[in-house]
Amino acid sequence: MIFSEFIENYKNRLESVFRTKDNIDELSLERGLPKDLLNKVMDCKPLSTFIPDEYGGRGCKTHEALAMLEATSYESLALSLMMGINGALFLQPLANYGNEEIKDEIFRRFLEENSMGGLMITEPDYGSDALRMETSYYKDEKNSNYRVKGTKHWAGLTGQADYWLITARKEKNGSGLGRDIGFFVHDSRNGGIEVEEYYNNLGLYMLPYGLNKIDITVPEEYKLNPRSTGIKMMLDVLHRSRLQFPGMGMGFLKRLLDEAHEHCKSRLVGGKNLFEYDQVKRRISRLQMAFTVCSAMCTYTSTKVPLKKDASTMDVQANTIKTVTTDLMQEASQSLLQLMGAKGYRLDHIAGRSVIDSRPFQIFEGSNDILYQQITESVLKKMRRLKLSNMFEFLNKYELTSNVADRFNGLFNFSVDSKMVQHKMVDMGRILSRVISMEYTLRLQECGFNRELIDNSLKTLQAKVEQLMTSFQNDDSAEVIENYEENSSWVRFVSPELQYD
Numbered sequence: 001m002i003f004s005e006f007i008e009n010y011k012n013r014l015e016s017v018f019r020t021k022d023n024i025d026e027l028s029l030e031r032g033l034p035k036d037l038l039n040k041v042m043d044c045k046p047l048s049t050f051i052p053d054e055y056g057g058r059g060c061k062t063h064e065a066l067a068m069l070e071a072t073s074y075e076s077l078a079l080s081l082m083m084g085i086n087g088a089l090f091l092q093p094l095a096n097y098g099n100e101e102i103k104d105e106i107f108r109r110f111l112e113e114n115s116m117g118g119l120m121i122t123e124p125d126y127g128s129d130a131l132r133m134e135t136s137y138y139k140d141e142k143n144s145n146y147r148v149k150g151t152k153h154w155a156g157l158t159g160q161a162d163y164w165l166i167t168a169r170k171e172k173n174g175s176g177l178g179r180d181i182g183f184f185v186h187d188s189r190n191g192g193i194e195v196e197e198y199y200n201n202l203g204l205y206m207l208p209y210g211l212n213k214i215d216i217t218v219p220e221e222y223k224l225n226p227r228s229t230g231i232k233m234m235l236d237v238l239h240r241s242r243l244q245f246p247g248m249g250m251g252f253l254k255r256l257l258d259e260a261h262e263h264c265k266s267r268l269v270g271g272k273n274l275f276e277y278d279q280v281k282r283r284i285s286r287l288q289m290a291f292t293v294c295s296a297m298c299t300y301t302s303t304k305v306p307l308k309k310d311a312s313t314m315d316v317q318a319n320t321i322k323t324v325t326t327d328l329m330q331e332a333s334q335s336l337l338q339l340m341g342a343k344g345y346r347l348d349h350i351a352g353r354s355v356i357d358s359r360p361f362q363i364f365e366g367s368n369d370i371l372y373q374q375i376t377e378s379v380l381k382k383m384r385r386l387k388l389s390n391m392f393e394f395l396n397k398y399e400l401t402s403n404v405a406d407r408f409n410g411l412f413n414f415s416v417d418s419k420m421v422q423h424k425m426v427d428m429g430r431i432l433s434r435v436i437s438m439e440y441t442l443r444l445q446e447c448g449f450n451r452e453l454i455d456n457s458l459k460t461l462q463a464k465v466e467q468l469m470t471s472f473q474n475d476d477s478a479e480v481i482e483n484y485e486e487n488s489s490w491v492r493f494v495s496p497e498l499q500y501d
Contacts, residue, residue: 003058003061003064003067006044006058007064007067007068007071009044010044010046010068010071011071011074013040013041013043013044014041014071014072014074014075014076015075016040017037017040017041017075018075018076019075029205029347029348030205031205031206031208032160032205032206032208033079033206038114039114041079042114043114045111046068046072046083047083047086047087047091047110047111048111049061049064049065049067049068049087050065050086050087050088050091050092050095051091051095051107051110051111052095052107052307055103055104055107055108055111056107056108056111057107057111060092060095060306060307062244062301062302062305062306062307063298063302065087065244065247066244066246066247066250066298066301066302067247068083068247069083069084069087069244069247069248069250069251070247070248070250070251070254070298071251072248072251073247073248073249073250073251073252073255074251074252074254074255075251075255076206077204077248077252077353077354077357077358078203078204078205078206078207078357079206080247080248080251080252081156081204081207081248081361082116082156082157082206082207084241084244084245084247084248085117085118085119085156085157085207086110086116086117086118087244088237088240088241088244089117089118089119089165089237089241090117090118090119090163090165091107091110091117092237092240092307093119093165093183093224093233093237094106094107094117094165094185094224095307096236096307096308097183097224097225097226097227097233098185098224098225099221099222099223099225101221102185102221102222106163106185109162113162115162115163116157116160116161116162116163117157117161117162117163117164117165118155118156118157118158118161118163118164118165119155119164119165119166119167119237120152120155120164120165120166120167120212120214121133121152121155121167121234122152122153122154122155123135123150123151123152123153124151124153124211127154128366128367128370130167130234131179131181131231133150133167133168133169133181134150134151134169134177135148135149135150135151135152135166135167135168135169135214136148136149136150136168136169136170136171136177137149137168137169137170137171137182137184137218138170138171139220144219144220145217145218145219145220146182146184146217146218146219146220146222146223147215147216147217147218148166148168148184148186148214148215148216148217148218149214149215149216150168150214151211151212151213151214152166152211152212152214153199153209153210153211153212154199154209154364155209155210155212156207156208156209157207157208158195158198158199158208158209158210158212159195159198159208159210160208161188162187162188162189163185163186163187163188164185164186164188164193165183165184165185165186165224166183166184166186166214166216167181167182167183167184167234168181168182168184169181169182170182179231180229180230180231181230181231181233181234182223182224182230183223183224183226183230183233183234184216184218184222184223184224185218185222185223185224186216186218186222187222190216190217191216192214192215192216192217193212193213193214193216194212194213195210195211195212196210196211196212196213197210197211198210199211201360202356202359202360203353203356203357203359203360204357204360227310232312233312235311235312235313235315236310236311236312238318238365238366239311239312239314239315239317239318240305240311240318241365242318242319242321242322242365242366243301243305243311243314243317243318243321243322244301244305245321245322245325245326245361246294246297246298246301246321246325247298247301248361249294249297249325249326249328249329249361250291250294250295250298252329252332252354252358253287253290253291253294253328253329253332254291255350256287256332256333256335256336256350256354257284257287257288257290257291257332259336259340259350259351260283260284260287260335260336260339261284263339263340264280264284264339274339280339283335283338283339285456285460286331286332286335286460287332287335287336288453288456288457289453289456289457289460289461290328290329290331290332291453292441292444292449292450292453292454292456292457293324293328293437293440293441293457293461294325294328295444295449296437296440296441296443296444296449297321297324297325297437297440299440299443299444299447300317300321300440300443301321304317315374315375315378316375316378316379316400316436317400317436319366319371319372319374319375319378319429319433320375320400320432320433320436320437322365322366322368322371323362323368323371323372323375323429323430323433324433324434324437325361326358326361326362326368327362327368329358329361330355330358330359330361330362332354332358333351333354333355333358334355336350336351336354337351337352337354337355339351369426371429372425372426372427372428372429372430372433373422373425373426373429374429375428375429375432375433376420376425376426376428376429376432377425379394379398379428379432380416380418380420382394382398383416384418389415389416390413390414390415390416391412391413391414391415391416392405392408392410392411392412392413392414395412395435400436400439401432401435401436401438401439402439403439403442403443404435404438404439404442404458405435407438407458407462408435408462408465408466411465411466411469412469421477423477424472427468427471427472428472430468431465431468431469431472434461434464434465434468435465437461438458438461438462438465441454441457441458441461442454442458
């Protein structure tokens with residue numbers, strides 16, 4: 001089936017599942033997705049976009065995978081995340097690093113039995129500090145199997161996935177754990193994973209999360225094979241996943257934009273519709289900017305990141321795309337809620353759900369604050385390598401910013417402080433990510449994308465960069481007052497004889 005027919009058929013199926021009046025409230029408020037409805041979606045084989053054609057899939061074309069995620073997130077952000085977890089965090093790593101003898105059966109089960117797969121990295125004591133994970137493994141030399149033990153949590157599809165990709169560190173003969181990371185494919189039918197607790201996650205009700213106790217035996221062929229180190233393989237997996245976030249963001253942002261347009265055209269306030277108010281136009285304009293920038297990022301990932309490309313060194317690109325996309329998603333949902341007013345402040349309304357469901361995207365797969373710091377660290381490293389200290393000189397030469405750097409009229413004409421404090425590095429990362437996003441957006445113009453949308457987006461992003469730079473240049477360092485309760489109760493300073501005017 002040609003892709004245009006495939007995606008149209010999939011969109012129609014999603015609409016029949018999520019737009020039926022009887023299902024809207026139920027799917028918004030209940031945990032999980034009813035099996036019959038999930039099967040209706042999965043029968044369209046959306047995950048075939050992540051499976052190589054030699055195993056019956058559609059060939060792992062990046063633009064097809066992103067378009068599938070876009071179509072899904074237009075109807076359900078949670079379901080799109082489910083597809084993203086399956087694709088970017090299980091099927092693509094398997095395609096790139098799995099042994100040939102296990103691929104055929106696993107891919108077949110996904111295509112024929114609607115199987116699901118997930119990834120377990122995060123541990124209760126080691127979230128962002130994943131390289132210190134305590135889940136361990138050793139090889140039983142008698143039968144060549146691996147024994148993997150540990151505790152993992154916040155893995156999407158907890159208790160539901162048919163396969164898990166589980167990370168662990170090698171035991172070193174009683175002297176602790178090795179530094180490198182191993183990846184193991186586990187078939188849930190073999191047992192060994194006990195869900196000790198299901199979490200009442202604040203949003204994304206469709207996805208189960210929880211605490212998992214792991215004690216599994218994994219055959220030798222079910223261990224992934226890194227091209228160099230396991231850490232580099234993990235970076236490739238995580239960077240590739242972050243680079244595909246715009247697929248999930250794209251449909252979500254378009255849905256919010258459509259909802260905002262429809263509401264503002266029909267809602268009358270003070271005898272005129274909302275579209276006639278300047279502040280409303282400003283909010284709509286920002287929604288259009290988010291839609292345009294996300295389109296640019298989808299285009300970048302689709303043209304620059306094929307399945308076989310090693311994304312382990314694409315840290316700046318991946319971290320920029322993940323942070324900016326997810327910030328735009330949260331900002332857009334807040335704008336829609338503001339435009340909708342009171343009726344949007346319901347969990348079963350698109351605006352209310354969007355605020356709650358989009359918020360964790362700024363946290364998982366790397367907290368945005370940490371990723372912004374890493375962007376700055378990477379740029380400073382590149383500047384040292386090039387023996388450059390002036391930020392404008394670097395941006396003017398850097399491939400991710402060279403076409404937009406001169407738009408800032410000397411704003412970046414300063415020498416970088418090599419001892420920049422952490423919160424300043426976060427602020428600078430936020431600034432650099434917006435400049436890089438401008439570059440992606442400008443490049444979209446070459447494809448024939450709507451020029452008015454691009455011009456508006458560039459202007460809005462530039463104003464945001466200038467605003468952020470003003471904040472960055474201010475000395476806003478502050479100390480934490482440990483004994484803050486001392487002399488800090490306002491009631492003690494109010495006179496009993498207080499007279500009111």
